[in-house]
Amino acid sequence: MEDFKILTEEELAALTSSQRRDYLKKKKEYDNKALVHGTLAESNDDPAPVHKVVSERKQAGRKPIPPDQKKQQIHLTVEASTKRALEEFAKRDYARLLSRYIDNNLETIMDAMKRIY
Amino acid sequence: MAIVITIANQKGGVGKTTTCRELAYIWGKQGKKVLAVDTDPQKGLTLRSPVEEDKKKTLKAVLEGYIDPEEAIIKTKYYDLIPGDKRLKNSSSDFSISEDKAALKDILSGLNYDIVLIDAAPGDSILYDMSYIASDYIIVVADSSPEALSGIAEMYNSVERYRKEGLTHASFLGSLMCRVKMAFGHPSNLYIDRYNELSSLIKDTIKAEPFETYIRDTDNCGTANGYKMAVNEYNKDCCAALDYMKLADEILKRIHDISGKEV
Numbered sequence: 001m002e003d004f005k006i007l008t009e010e011e012l013a014a015l016t017s018s019q020r021r022d023y024l025k026k027k028k029e030y031d032n033k034a035l036v037h038g039t040l041a042e043s044n045d046d047p048a049p050v051h052k053v054v055s056e057r058k059q060a061g062r063k064p065i066p067p068d069q070k071k072q073q074i075h076l077t078v079e080a081s082t083k084r085a086l087e088e089f090a091k092r093d094y095a096r097l098l099s100r101y102i103d104n105n106l107e108t109i110m111d112a113m114k115r116i117y
Numbered sequence: 118m119a120i121v122i123t124i125a126n127q128k129g130g131v132g133k134t135t136t137c138r139e140l141a142y143i144w145g146k147q148g149k150k151v152l153a154v155d156t157d158p159q160k161g162l163t164l165r166s167p168v169e170e171d172k173k174k175t176l177k178a179v180l181e182g183y184i185d186p187e188e189a190i191i192k193t194k195y196y197d198l199i200p201g202d203k204r205l206k207n208s209s210s211d212f213s214i215s216e217d218k219a220a221l222k223d224i225l226s227g228l229n230y231d232i233v234l235i236d237a238a239p240g241d242s243i244l245y246d247m248s249y250i251a252s253d254y255i256i257v258v259a260d261s262s263p264e265a266l267s268g269i270a271e272m273y274n275s276v277e278r279y280r281k282e283g284l285t286h287a288s289f290l291g292s293l294m295c296r297v298k299m300a301f302g303h304p305s306n307l308y309i310d311r312y313n314e315l316s317s318l319i320k321d322t323i324k325a326e327p328f329e330t331y332i333r334d335t336d337n338c339g340t341a342n343g344y345k346m347a348v349n350e351y352n353k354d355c356c357a358a359l360d361y362m363k364l365a366d367e368i369l370k371r372i373h374d375i376s377g378k379e380v
Contacts, residue, residue, distance in 0.1 A: 012183070015182075016213070016216060017180060017181045017182050017211070017212055017213075017216070017217055017220070018182070018213070018216040018217055018220070019182070020181060020182025020183065021180075021181075021182035021220060021223070021224075022182075023182065024182050024183075024184075024185060028185065
């Protein structure tokens with residue numbers, strides 16, 4: 001299978017939109033061919049692709065993640081990102097409310113500050 | 118092969134985005150696979166949809182060839198969305214009419230949907246040309262303001278030019294009157310002549326019959342938008358919700374009558 005030149009970010013940025021879209025299309029076709037080509041090449045001698053992925057992980061010294069642990073990891077990731085999002089929202093909302101309060105009560109606040117300071 | 122419909126008027130604020138949003142919701146809820154594309158730099162459709170945006174994965178990035186359309190598509194409960202991008206306001210300098218006018222058509226042709234709705238940008242820009250070329254049908258939305266008519270003739274001429282060049286087979290499906298003022302449940306007398314006059318003028322320009330359905334004016338639309346809900350979701354019994362349900366059926370019937378296609 002012919003080689004496909006993967007462009008760097010700088011090379012991509014130098015192209016026009018039309019050239020980038022063509023590149024993306026060709027890259028997708030190449031990736032699909034490589035996937036098929038890879039699967040076809042393996043199927044003659046090796047086990048099915050799923051087993052190949054597991055054996056690659058084993059070869060790299062990494063044990064396959066058990067399904068329960070994987071579920072938990074995903075759950076924790078979702079929970080953490082949701083919590084962060086809610087905190088950010090709370091901050092923004094509070095800031096907005098505070099800003100509105102200050103706008104509506106500026107004179108009162110200024111008078112109070114004068115008295116205090 | 119998807120049916121691609123552009124909701125258009127070069128004047129902003131006539132009801133394009135609300136119409137696009139409602140139709141996407143209604144058809145999606147009816148079980149059709151719907152994709153909405155937000156080409157408006159004001160991103161009205163994106164902001165009114167229940168989505169979390171990724172500013173790097175927008176229509177602009179897709180049109181510029183940085184990402185695949187599948188990477189930009191956000192799924193909502195009833196329809197998918199390619200989100201808009203405020204940087205599209207520079208589209209006339211970012212894109213070339215000669216190289217990029219068929220970009221949106223190429224992008225949409227690779228996707229698998231029943232209906233694609235394009236929320237066209239107000240004003241005149243290359244995004245409009247992209248939308249016309251990508252479309253099978255164009256629906257002109259108007260309200261009672263005089264400016265609602267401006268640009269419709271140019272729109273028609275552009276589409277005709279692209280048809281003659283063989284770049285599109287888009288045709289005008291009809292015009293829709295939005296924000297029709299009511300008095301005691303009927304179009305207000307003050308406006309009815311105006312609506313009829315506008316419909317007639319638009320019909321003469323785009324050579325397509327206005328839709329029988331019109332969308333009545335209601336605060337429910339604005340409130341629903343604020344909650345990022347379709348008006349059919351927010352208050353399905355209000356006049357606009359009922360009108361949009363009727364419109365959704367009328368559009369599909371008209372498409373079937375013209376093309377024989379059942380969606």
